[in-house]
Amino acid sequence: MQRIIALTARRTSFYFAIAFFVFVCAFPFYWMLITSFKANSDLYNVTNIPFWFTEAPTLEHFRYLFEQTLFGRWLLNSFTIGVCVVAITVVTAVPAGYSLARMTGRSGEALGIGIFLTYLVPPSLLFLPLSRIVADLGLQNSMWSLVLVYPTFTIPFCTWLSMGFFKAMPPEIEEAAIVDGCSLFGAFIRMTIPLSLPAILTVVIFTFTLTLQEFVYALTFVSSSSQKPVTLGVATDLIRGDVFYWGELMAGALIASIPVAIAYNIFLDRFISGITGGAVK
Amino acid sequence: MVAIAEPIAKPASRFRFLFDRREVLGSFLMAPAILYVLLLVGLPFLLAVYYSVSAYTLYNPTWRFVGLENFEQIVQNPVFLRTLGNTFLFTFASNFLGLVMGKFGAFLLLQPFPGRKIVRALVILPWAVPIALATIAWEWIFDSLYSVINWTLIAAGIVTRPDAPNWLGSPSLAMLCIIIINAWRFFPFAIVIFLAGITAVPQDVIDAATVDGAGFWRKNYQIIVPMILPIVAIGLIFGIVFTFTDLSIVFLLTNGGPAGATSVLGFEGFQVGIASGDVSHGAAISLFMLPVLLIVVIGMLRFIRQREI
Numbered sequence: 020m021q022r023i024i025a026l027t028a029r030r031t032s033f034y035f036a037i038a039f040f041v042f043v044c045a046f047p048f049y050w051m052l053i054t055s056f057k058a059n060s061d062l063y064n065v066t067n068i069p070f071w072f073t074e075a076p077t078l079e080h081f082r083y084l085f086e087q088t089l090f091g092r093w094l095l096n097s098f099t100i101g102v103c104v105v106a107i108t109v110v111t112a113v114p115a116g117y118s119l120a121r122m123t124g125r126s127g128e129a130l131g132i133g134i135f136l137t138y139l140v141p142p143s144l145l146f147l148p149l150s151r152i153v154a155d156l157g158l159q160n161s162m163w164s165l166v167l168v169y170p171t172f173t174i175p176f177c178t179w180l181s182m183g184f185f186k187a188m189p190p191e192i193e194e195a196a197i198v199d200g201c202s203l204f205g206a207f208i209r210m211t212i213p214l215s216l217p218a219i220l221t222v223v224i225f226t227f228t229l230t231l232q233e234f235v236y237a238l239t240f241v242s243s244s245s246q247k248p249v250t251l252g253v254a255t256d257l258i259r260g261d262v263f264y265w266g267e268l269m270a271g272a273l274i275a276s277i278p279v280a281i282a283y284n285i286f287l288d289r290f291i292s293g294i295t296g297g298a299v300k
Numbered sequence: 301m302v303a304i305a306e307p308i309a310k311p312a313s314r315f316r317f318l319f320d321r322r323e324v325l326g327s328f329l330m331a332p333a334i335l336y337v338l339l340l341v342g343l344p345f346l347l348a349v350y351y352s353v354s355a356y357t358l359y360n361p362t363w364r365f366v367g368l369e370n371f372e373q374i375v376q377n378p379v380f381l382r383t384l385g386n387t388f389l390f391t392f393a394s395n396f397l398g399l400v401m402g403k404f405g406a407f408l409l410l411q412p413f414p415g416r417k418i419v420r421a422l423v424i425l426p427w428a429v430p431i432a433l434a435t436i437a438w439e440w441i442f443d444s445l446y447s448v449i450n451w452t453l454i455a456a457g458i459v460t461r462p463d464a465p466n467w468l469g470s471p472s473l474a475m476l477c478i479i480i481i482n483a484w485r486f487f488p489f490a491i492v493i494f495l496a497g498i499t500a501v502p503q504d505v506i507d508a509a510t511v512d513g514a515g516f517w518r519k520n521y522q523i524i525v526p527m528i529l530p531i532v533a534i535g536l537i538f539g540i541v542f543t544f545t546d547l548s549i550v551f552l553l554t555n556g557g558p559a560g561a562t563s564v565l566g567f568e569g570f571q572v573g574i575a576s577g578d579v580s581h582g583a584a585i586s587l588f589m590l591p592v593l594l595i596v597v598i599g600m601l602r603f604i605r606q607r608e609i
Binding site: 275 | 321329337341343404439441446451461492569586589590
């Protein structure tokens, strides 16, 4: 009997702890969700219970967001930026990762660590000189400046990520292709690339999410509303002076968050093996 | 001479011949990435260093060299010293909190239970979602009038509406808020890192320890923790570097206020360098991050290497 009580107590405290963690993590998103569907009169009435709807839920905020603001445009901008940065990153970082993984000896290792360190150079150190470079190229206040600048962190990150994958791929595969008459370059194109499609997909997904998450460069380089990516647009354009459009803010944040959240959950394991695999081997 | 000795070859096949040399192909594949990084990270970095020792401002773009004058002026400024202190507090408090919660969360998620996948998906959210958007949600949670936390406290009878805390309006509470948000954002990453480390520990090591009579704590702190330290170190590098240089949380949530209480290095560099256009001082402020980052990164990388050998 006592054992059963002890077991139940342990189970209960375990689930209690799990519930606590889920609550801490998910509450802000629940809060986004419920705020975005609440009518303003419900939202700004402190006597109402805030955790649920006192008045009927409404789509008013979403309608406002798409009809009265540039939200649709921001989504499109983010998508365009993401696609271009992905293209630049894949054609540069994947070959570089392969090359680093196959490099033997000290120079390869040093270059690998160099790439890793580049990823750690923070935007808050580089935004000043980069804003000058962007201005000199005539790209200030344009989303193309972000297409130019975002690869500075996606290339190191994805080189590092793909290096981890290529290290795990046995070089014998290419050697077999060479024995069968392929050139070295041919072996890379015909054997390695098709076999590493899952790795390339991971690179694509994480490059895209990194561009969606970025805020500092966008804030520094882009100030006209029609050129903003969605993260910047939601965070800065839906606040007029001291007036916060909370319903619209939360609706916008929610829509922009969903794709990233899904992508991370699907590709999490690859992400982790990528960032730790390159270093701890 | 070499050209004569070689059999007559079409230019295309000579090109191919070059590609069949491993080191040529290697550098060819690596060149675009390296060039991009050199041009848009290396060059700007040198430019930042030069800005910091010049008198460059947006309104008077001169390259006049002023030596370490900018740094001297900054160090004598009490506002800057406070910013530096804030940055350290913000970084270490939030990473410590994140790490402790991460270890605990990983311990929970390691046990099998129904719905574990869904729980993991929910727990990852704070780290996956763009921090600028999550910060907006927190700003709403900490709102001075409609804060849901205050509503709960009032409804529970803990405080009355007139003395409900003004989260972002009081210096120490605002600092607490940005620490909590950053720890909240970082700890799911810590959980994932811990989980990756723990699952990589070979089961036979743990079995051997059990046979030798190691209990729960002993297994945890004398076997598992030392074995996963390299992976944790990688996670911490990311955590410390990105927190120490972050400016988006502070920019969106408190704008450095109230009265500079939450100003951090990245934010101050932005305010001075971009918002006020004093590029040289902004660059000098940002460069203060560099020694700290170098010490952290080099220290950790050395630590990882020693472990490997």
